[in-house]
Amino acid sequence: MAAMASKRGALIVLEGVDRAGKTTQCKKLVQALLQSGLPAEMMRFPDRSTTIGQLISAYLEKKSELEDHTVHLLFSANRWELVPVMKKKLEQGITLVVDRYAFSGVAFTSAKPGFSLDWCMKPDTGLPQPDLVMFLQLNPDEAALRGQFGAERYETSAFQKAVQEKFEQLMKDQTVNWKIINASQNIEGVHDDIRTHSLNVINKAQTMPLGEL
Ligand code: DGP
Ligand code: NA
Numbered sequence: 226m227a228a229m230a231s232k233r234g235a236l237i238v239l240e241g242v243d244r245a246g247k248t249t250q251c252k253k254l255v256q257a258l259l260q261s262g263l264p265a266e267m268m269r270f271p272d273r274s275t276t277i278g279q280l281i282s283a284y285l286e287k288k289s290e291l292e293d294h295t296v297h298l299l300f301s302a303n304r305w306e307l308v309p310v311m312k313k314k315l316e317q318g319i320t321l322v323v324d325r326y327a328f329s330g331v332a333f334t335s336a337k338p339g340f341s342l343d344w345c346m347k348p349d350t351g352l353p354q355p356d357l358v359m360f361l362q363l364n365p366d367e368a369a370l371r372g373q374f375g376a377e378r379y380e381t382s383a384f385q386k387a388v389q390e391k392f393e394q395l396m397k398d399q400t401v402n403w404k405i406i407n408a409s410q411n412i413e414g415v416h417d418d419i420r421t422h423s424l425n426v427i428n429k430a431q432t433m434p435l436g437e438l
């Protein structure tokens with residue numbers, strides 16, 4: 226049977242510190258793509274619905290304790306377990322809009338004492354490479370104005386500051402298609418920037434094979 230001429234979807238990731246607006250913007254982007262007739266779906270990591278995701282969720286809610294290397298590997302395993310689904314959807318021409326990915330994995334663990342960026346990146350090596358990673362940039366003072374932190378693990382301003390610095394190191398990697406988005410604009414302004422970058426990359430992705438981290 227002849228293969229259908231099909232165009233793959235793009236893998237688009239939103240990263241950023243807490244309260245930068247990632248989840249809101251992921252939802253708005255999926256809506257906008259669908260309205261333009263482009264198949265799109267949202268995913269998020271950690272995906273708390275799987276067995277591994279439930280272990281992660283209990284850890285984040287401080288209902289359980291896990292050794293730091295162990296939890297790093299669980300977060301990575303949570304991404305790997307979704308790879309078959311991600312690849313299938315991309316092959317079907319669906320663009321995936323992902324709320325956090327391996328970059329959060331590296332930034333959050335390497336912000337803990339005793340973890341090198343290099344060690345943190347290893348378990349995610351070989352994951353599907355995003356066609357575009359947009360970093361929602363918001364300075365800590367503005368983030369603080371958006372309200373109190375929640376009660377989950379990692380939700381302190383000192384830790385978030387350390388995470389922000391790790392993201393800045395990661396953004397120097399030119400093998401990743403980083404775009405920095407000014408997240409201090411209003412919601413529609415941020416959305417316009419995100420949509421423009423995304424439409425560009427969806428066109429390009431159709432002619433390029435999916436890469437690997
Ligand atoms: P969220 O559901 O987007 O609020 O993310 C949950 C928290 O987990 C958030 O503080 C970011 C953190 N996080 C996300 N991915 C990873 C990861 O791979 N490793 C670590 N250590 N933390 C992560
Ligand atoms: Na959170």
Ligand code: NA
Pocket residue numbers: 269270271324325
């Ligand atoms: Na998440």
